[in-house]
Structures are given as structure tokens and as C-alpha cells.
Amino acid sequence: MAISFTLNGKSIQVDASPDTPLLWVLRDELKMTGTKFGCGIAQCGACTVHFNGNPTRACSLPVQAVAGQAITTIEGEDSAEAKALRSAWEALAVYQCGYCQSGQIMSAADLLRNKPQPSDADIDQFMSGNICRCATYQRIRSGIKLAAAELAKEVSA
Missing domain, CATH: 3.10.20.30 (Beta-grasp domain)
Known part of the structure; x- marks a missing residue:
């Protein structure tokens, strides 16, 4: 069909x-x-x-x-949020094996679109459906916070 x-x-x-x-x-x-x-x-x-x-x-x-x-898809996600997340992921070496990271970035981009300055609790709640086999959750949270900070700088500039 x-x-x-x-x-x-x-x-x-x-x-x-x-x-x-x-x-x-x-x-x-x-x-x-x-x-x-x-x-x-x-x-x-x-x-x-x-x-x-x-x-x-x-x-x-x-x-x-x-x-x-x-x-x-991750290949087409070129929003400001996704770009900031990719940059933060690289700066903080968020990924380990990398397998889950496209899903993590797709979810995190939506989080930042809807809540530009998320708290740790916001991040934990929103990202709870994304499993990381390597357990890089602290780095994922740090990456989201770094991306949020970078986006906030762009908005205020």
C-alpha cells in the first residue's frame, strides 16, 4: 500500500x-x-x-x-535546541556507546522547546522514558542544562 x-x-x-x-x-x-x-x-x-x-x-x-x-528523525532534526544539545553532548562527552543518544537528543530537544530552563526534576521526569544502557544519566542531565544555558545566551544576545 x-x-x-x-x-x-x-x-x-x-x-x-x-x-x-x-x-x-x-x-x-x-x-x-x-x-x-x-x-x-x-x-x-x-x-x-x-x-x-x-x-x-x-x-x-x-x-x-x-x-x-x-x-x-535525528537526521533531519536541525532545530536550535538539537544543535545546542549536540554541542553540549560533544563538550561533555555525554555519550558512551552512543546507541540511545539519537532518542535522547530527540526527547531532550522537545523538552527544551517546551521548557527552556528545566530543573533537574523536570529533566528526570521528561527523560524517564529514555533508557541508557551505559547509565550516563548524570551526563545527559548536564548536557541538557548546558544546552539550555547556551540557548539562553543566544536569546539574550
Whole structure:
């Protein structure tokens, strides 16, 4: 079945079974491998994409649900928040193995869009659905806070 949607700002059409998880369409059909498979049951966050601007687990979202909608993957996430997060991640060596980090950044970018100066509790609550196998949670929190500080500097400049 042909399903059309917007991916990273471009209109595309895929031929897939309607109940195929978006994750597999992204990875196998569209070669967008930055979105990772972690658990397959929407519990770990490695497959997080933005669906109409909201963080969503691609492993449990059937591709038919995105027909006519907008999906942004880590490859297309170029918001100021994502750029600040990538910079902070690098500066603080947030990642270890890196497997979960695309999902972490996709979730954190949404957090910063909605709460530009999050507290530790805000970060912990919002990011709680993203599992890091290497347990870099303290560095993730520090990276989010550094990104928030950098974004605040840009706004005040």
C-alpha cells in the first residue's frame, strides 16, 4: 500500500503494509538508520522521532498512522535546541556507546522547546522514558542544562 507523509521536511511515498512499524520503514526502506531499535515495545526511547513535532516511539507506531503527517528523525532534526544539545553532548562527552543518544537528543530537544530552563526534576521526569544502557544519566542531565544555558545566551544576545 502506498503511504505518503513528510519526512524531514520532504514529501515522500513508501510502499509498505499499513501495520508495519514506522521504525522498520525508516530503517529498512528509507535508510534512516539514526533511529535505533531498542526494545520494540516503546519502553526504551531509542526509536524516538518527532511525529508532528511530538516525541513518539517509532517501534510501536504503524506507518499508516503517519499518512499525511510530518515525521522528523535525528537526521533531519536541525532545530536550535538539537544543535545546542549536540554541542553540549560533544563538550561533555555525554555519550558512551552512543546507541540511545539519537532518542535522547530527540526527547531532550522537545523538552527544551517546551521548557527552556528545566530543573533537574523536570529533566528526570521528561527523560524517564529514555533508557541508557551505559547509565550516563548524570551526563545527559548536564548536557541538557548546558544546552539550555547556551540557548539562553543566544536569546539574550
